[in-house]
């Protein structure tokens with residue numbers, strides 16, 4: 479590549495997902511000249527792949543429903559999702575998150591983002607989960623538009639690959655841009671480059687060689703920012719923590735209409751109205767018909783009667799949390815979830831759902847039957863179910879018999895159901911670069927590296943974000959703060 483003339487700005491933001499857009503808008507709002515670079519042809523990142531839930535307390539939604547809740551209670555409840563990993567959390571960053579999540583949600587709303595909720599999600603003691611409407615692309619649509627309006631210079635197809643340094647200070651980044659390699663000089667840089675779910679080497683190093691072979695949901699999540707930061711002495715915290723390898727039902731054959739629904743106010747207002755007032759039987763098929771892309775079966779299914787088989791009908795045995803990993807070495811890396819009448823009945827109403835879902839928050843068996851006929855099968859006998867799935871009937875029958883010998887919840891009452899194919903994916907990795915409470919990147923001896931901040935997944939700093947709605951909340955909350963702090967360090971007169 480040829481070397482282009484250099485460019486300059488006050489704040490360079492690397493990455494155009496949720497954290498990067500939030501950082502760019504805040505820095506620009508505070509008076510900085512901001513350039514945001516995104517390596518893909520369009521903004522979005524994993525943020526645009528997500529379901530889009532956002533958990534927070536004291537929001538307009540909670541208040542309008544009379545829910546009395548506090549950041550303190552949120553702070554106490556978050557570790558309950560992490561189980562034995564709870565003590566590996568970064569409580570200082572968790573405090574920052576819970577104290578600022580409400581303000582961030584309102585800030586997003588001020589830019590036109592609409593939410594439905596709050597929905598319950600135990601062990602949260604109060605309903606805190608807010609779901610973006612009509613889908614997660616709304617974040618990118620509204621923030622991208624706002625960033626452009628206020629004068630953030632957005633350059634897609636532009637990839638940062640190395641920091642520019644001067645006297646131990648980061649002063650920009652070397653970027654691969656459409657016209658060639660371009661040094662972009664900046665007074666400070668915000669790294670908002672996402673996670674490393676699609677980086678085999680980092681997955682092998684921090685997690686395991688087996689996991690490194692599992693595909694990522696977002697193939698662009700290649701941990702570039704992490705690799706850029708290593709020469710500065712940066713380190714990854716909780717590098718082995720991840721979401722996945724997770725079973726996810728394959729996407730619908732057509733492009734999901736949900737992904738295409740425009741986030742216009744008229745659409746989101748109608749959805750909000752419909753979600754609140756339409757009877758469930760009319761609403762669910764409508765909303766879910768559009769929103770079942772990449773939904774994940776809850777692991778709880780497998781402790782309460784569901785059986786997982788491979789494409790040949792053979793039983794896949796592993797503790798539920800390991801099923802995603804094990805399936806990656808099965809033929810075509812796919813599996814089918816088998817249920818009988820009783821387990822189907824169990825997963826037909828709250829609190830036993832098959833998967834979380836955009837819009838309606840939870841999807842039950844009936845929702846799959848109505849809206850995903852491509853992954854739903856039902857038959858009066860196990861042999862007939864095998865026929866519908868193109869599996870040898872005796873193999874599936876053996877799998878069911880073995881399951882019934884071992885498990886408390888049997889598969890014996892017709893009709894029998896199958897959901898699938900489900901594939902295995904690494905959804906995201908939680909190993910973030912170490913940062914301080916101002917989101918400054920920490921280098922050698924845990925000392926902040928002057929001129930560089932990290933936010934979102936890149937700057938997760940050991941924070942445990944288990945449960946739903948915490949990753950997105952962190953991406954926007956930390957992005958805003960990092961953008962603001964970077965502008966301050968750059969000596970911008972804060973407006």
Ligand SMILES: Cc1cc2nc3c(=O)[nH]c(=O)nc-3n(C[C@H](O)[C@H](O)[C@H](O)COP(=O)(O)OP(=O)(O)OC[C@H]3O[C@@H](n4cnc5c(N)ncnc54)[C@H](O)[C@@H]3O)c2cc1C
Nearest residue numbers: 493495497517523524525529530531638672934935949950
């Ligand atoms: C299927 C799925 C569902 C999810 N659902 C939820 C949910 O409902 N709620 C929740 O809280 N979380 C959810 N998450 C997690 C959440 O989406 C992410 O944790 C969050 O969006 C991360 O935001 P980010 O801005 O840090 O990274 P990203 O959104 O990934 O943005 C990073 C951007 O940086 C760009 N980039 C990377 N390297 C470079 C480089 N060298 N130069 C320039 N650009 C670069 C990338 O292309 C990308 O656009 C989900 C994730 C997945 C995969």
